[in-house]
Amino acid sequence: MKIPTACVARGRPREFDTDKALAAALSVFWAKGYEGASMADLTEAMGITKPSLYAAFGNKEALFTKALDLYQREKLAYVSEALKAPTARGVAEHFLRGALEIYSGEKCRGCLTVIGASACGDEAEGIREEVVARGAAAKQALLERFERAKQDGDLPANVDPQGLAAYLTAVLQGMSVQAGAGASRSELEQLVEICLATWPGA
Amino acid sequence: MKIPTACVARGRPREFDTDKALAAALSVFWAKGYEGASMADLTEAMGITKPSLYAAFGNKEALFTKALDLYQREKLAYVSEALKAPTARGVAEHFLRGALEIYSGEKCRGCLTVIGASACGDEAEGIREEVVARGAAAKQALLERFERAKQDGDLPANVDPQGLAAYLTAVLQGMSVQAGAGASRSELEQLVEICLATWPGA
DNA sequence: GGTTATATATACCGAACGTTATGAAAATTC
DNA sequence: GAATTTTCATAACGTTCGGTATATATAACC
16 A cells, blocks of 8 residues: 655755745845835845745735744744733733844844834735734733733732733834834833833732 | 015916925825825825926925924924923823824824834835934933933932833834724723823822 | 016836746656 | 656846926016
């Protein structure tokens, strides 16, 4: 009994590593945004030609979506990790310190989700909606975590979980904006400290 | 003795109001960002043709700069107003409520300064630097105000004015991002309330 | 009225954009 | 080894971009 060999590659084998190429594409999108990254920028960074890119990834929009998946999987892993913290303050601390680590990188500064959510040309509207939807999902997860925290008596009675989720999200987004504007890591760190020092209920 | 009449218009008079045209251009830039706003978008909204635009405003970059001036003069007037508040908390409150008013507009959402600071194509790098510089100036003014507040004993001894300025700026920037992502006014308002409720020293 | 100066409208420019047709190269299958 | 299938490299596609040349219209000056 033989396993059918139809699954092995049939034609000429691909000469590049799609994972490495996708990682390179992510760097370009991260640094320049969706519209700011031209196909020429992408193919140069990925080390492949345009037909190879189209054959492997579909088109620019599909490439961006795949890069966004990679970004969430690798760089935003701290998000799901932070939600597991035992207290609301612990969640906030994990969020802020994790974001600080990612946003203040050497080459890519800020958060791809925030960069991609910026208003740009009409043809990128679909991209914007996609990015905004993913951001909204993260904010929703944070809201549910804070609602649970309030039930646990982990938050003062007068604080609104919805507002708190929007507030923490805003601080993170603002951190991304400042990182993109060239703020140093220590400047962002001060920001984190203030936010933690004034966290409701200690 | 006659005043020389050389100052009156000599050729064919302009058929449009440059102030109104600039206001229309500002709306387009505000909604779509610098690169997202095409010359076709701009001329249509301004109700003039491309040669008229170039004759009156120079080029796209100069038009954006003039629109940015108008934006700061008209929409960001609350900034200099807020800095005059007697206490640091009052400054923050004026800032947050003023921003809430501007960012949650009907057509244009978020802050043009935050939108313009987003990474985009290489040729818009000059624009980005200009916008970032203006944002840095505002942050600097806030820093100086908080330093004075600390001297006045208006802030707890353990808070760092630099961090506090970066922190408040971040909340405002985050508010802009969420407004741009479609957050309702009440959502932004909750955010403001949390920030004020947790403001250092009450 | 003739001259001069400015504004308008149409049409066009070269460059860059995302995308694809075309043919040669390299692997498997028979 | 011939047929087949997929990838690669070059070059081109049509469109849109920001910006302009040209010609005509409309005002003030003399």
